[in-house]
Amino acid sequence: MLNEENSTDAISFDTEMSVEKAKDTRKTVIRLIKLLLNQKWKIIVVIFFTIISLAFTMTAPLIFSKAINTIYEGIKNVSHTGYFNINFNIIKKLSLILLIIYLLSSFANYIEQNIMAAVSQTLVLSIRKKISTKLSKVPLKYYDTHKKGEILSRISNDLEKVSETLQSGMMQFITAVLTIIGAVSLMLSINWILTLIAIFTIIMGGIATSIIGKKSINYFSNRQESLGKFNGQIEEYFTGQMVVKTFNMEEEIINGVEITNNKLYSDEKKAQFITYAIDPLIRLMNQIGYVLIASLGAVFVIQGKLSIGLIQAFFQYVDQASEPLTEAAYILNSMQAAIASLERVFEILDEDESEADPINYKTILNPKGNVTFENVQFGYGEELIIKGINLEVKAGQKVAIVGPTGAGKTTLINLIMRFYELNDGKIKIDGIDITELKRSYLRSLFGMVLQDSWLFDGSVKDNIAYSRERATISEIKEAAELARADYFIRTLPHGYDTVLNDENSSISQGQKQLLCIARAILANPYILILDEATSSVDTCTELEIQNAMDNLMKGRTSFIIAHRLSTIKNADKILVMDKGNIVEQGNHSKLLAKSGLYSDIYNSQFIHQNK
Structure with missing residues (x-):
């Protein structure tokens, strides 16, 4: 793919992107529920199983209350009789029941957590698959206007936040809500007056949680936004270290990172503060409730309205209701952060896709490589950059595209490959409009070698075979020989099985380019696109590659983007572009005779080389 942002010949356009804060929480939650x-x-x-676990857990205080009442009944008259009269058979029986209850509760909780983990990971997996599919369908412009680090941050950091919240937080939140409902119901069965006091403190804590929760969404949104910018900045600086050091920009880079880092620190601090500020507030409400319940409960015990065991059970239910409220506060804030993250992920899924392939798409029975431009118009925005190009390239012709930086050479190639859609006009291959062809089929007709070589982590043979499935090792070696790459490949530690990666310093930039050329040769395409394909190799190697390319281009339509005009003297047709339009075309000798732009560029290079 030819990227205008990276090409030295690209037409510049505004790529600044404004990152919006997460705003529509309700819409995001509804989308999440639909996925769930x-x-x-x-x-x-x-x-x-959550209800089963809670039912057992909430039965335990009542069993405790019976045990306490049994002990109390056995010792309350000790001062009169002089001995204890505790029924230890009942105590043993109640202890066994409690043990069984806790075992069953733990087992139900185990099953619940296991299934919820599966639900969470399945959901995140489905979202990752959708993002992967989406990123293959968005137009090239999306990558021009979004930093790589920010996209990676949304896919990794934001999705990880969603995964964590779903796996633990969501289930805890449901458990907390059910626990509060169950505990309040059992408290009502014990004493409604004490329950009203407990409910009042719970409601006050809930109001405080709600108020702080509403404010927290902006803090968490800002934090995720800052994290995305920070990751994008770091990725940008790491990949450009050589340029940074060359121009002694370390201090400026450090200052820039410090500003972004401080912003991330500030947003993280606010987000964490708002999370942990809820707990002391709720605990204060709880302590006030404890004091009131203990005082009034003592009066009820003295009056004989309640037993000591039931008071103890009531306090346990208050704990069971208040502790989940504290947990719910934490989880609610965590969910707010996850919602902000999920919105950022959904923004990717909501991006406009490339225009759909036609339902009844065509194929070319015997591709020859005729390419026609009919009044082609194109612009990255409202303003047109290419304002009506008409061009006819016959099958097998070698077409060179030259011109000053920013003239639109790479843009022209991008339009042929349908990386961008035309504003108007048509591009045809063998008489068929490229919009009537399936994109994958259209691009299968082309072989491409870009100015910037791209290799993935894998063996040399896999990198060469990337252009053609099920290529045999003999075919791979033949392509490498034609690209003059076989010799240096054999000098590698494991030859064609040598694994390439970023740390592999034994491969030079020029050798990487040779592998990319071998990849294009193996594809055996009908149309070749060479964007300064020999720019990273030395003069001797360039001559060898040029000879191989000449053999490869025989009988194939070829588009060659060139800055060094000495490499395209034998082109059948040379297109001279300026400001997005073809201003001259012809062969080398005719263009020199015109004494126009081509002549000026060629003579300037010739004079420079002689100097």
Whole structure:
């Protein structure tokens, strides 16, 4: 893919992007629920076992109350009789029941957590698949206007935040809500007056949580936004270290990172503060409730309205209701952060896709490589850059495209490959409009070698075979020989099985370019696109590659973007571009005779070389 932003010959345009804050929480939650409903049966099972676990847990205080009352009844008359009368058989029985209850509760909780983990990971996996598919469908302009680091941050950091919250936070939140409902119901069965006091403190804590929760969404949104910018900045600086050091920009870079880092620190600090500020507030409400309940409860015990065991059970239920409220506060804030992250992920999924391939797409029975431009107009925005190009390239012709930086040479190639859509006009291959062809089929007709070589982590043979599935090792070696790459490949530690990666310093930039050329040769395309394909090799190697390319281009339509005009003297047609339009065309001798732009560029290079 030819990227205008990276090409030295690109037409410049505004690539600044404004990152918006997460605003529509309700819409995001609804979308999340719809995704979760795809696993509704698993969620139903999770909720069932959650209720089972809570039912056992909430039965325990009542069993405790019976044990305490049994002990109390056995010792309350000790001052009169002089001995204890505790029924230890009942105590043993109640202890065994408690043990069984806790075991069953733990087992139900184990099943619930396991299934919820599966639900969470399945959801995140489905989102990752959708993002992967989406990123292959968005137009090239999306990558021109979004930093790589920010896209990676959304896919990794934001999705990880969503995964963590779903796996633990969401289930804890459901558990907390059910626990509060169950605990309040049991408190009402014990004493409604004490319950009203407990509910009042719970409601006050809930109001405080709600108020702080509403404010927290902006803090978490700002934090994720700052994190994305920071990651994008770091990725940009790491990949450009050589340029940074060459121009002694270390101090400026450090200052820039410090500003971004300080902003991230500030946003993170605010987000964490708002999270941990809730706990002391809720605990204060709880302590006030404890004091009131203990005082009034003592009066009820003296009056004989309640037993000591039930008061103890009531306090346990207050704990069970208040502790989940504190947890819910933390989880609610965590969910706010996850919602902000999820919105950023959904923004990718909501991006406009490239225009869909035609349903009844065509194919070319015997591709020859005729290419026609009919009044082609194009602009990155509203303003047109290419204002009506008409061009006819016959099959097998070698067409060179030259011109000053920013003239639109790479743009022209991008339009042929349909990386960008035309504003108007048509481009045809063998008489068929390229919009009537499936994109994958269209691009299969082309072989391409870019100015910037690209290799992935893998063996040499896999990198060469990237252009053609199921290529044999003999075919791979033949392509490498034609590209003059076979010799240096054999000098590598494991030859064609040598694994290439970023740390592999034994491969020079020129050798990487040779591998890319071998990849294009192996593709055996009908149309070749060479964007300064020999720019990274030495003069001797360039001559060898040029000879190989001449053999490869025989019988194939070829488009060659060139800055060194000495490499395209034998082109059948030379297109001279300036400001997005073809201003001259012809062969080398005719263009020199015109004494126009081509002549000026050629003579300037010739004079420079002689100097």
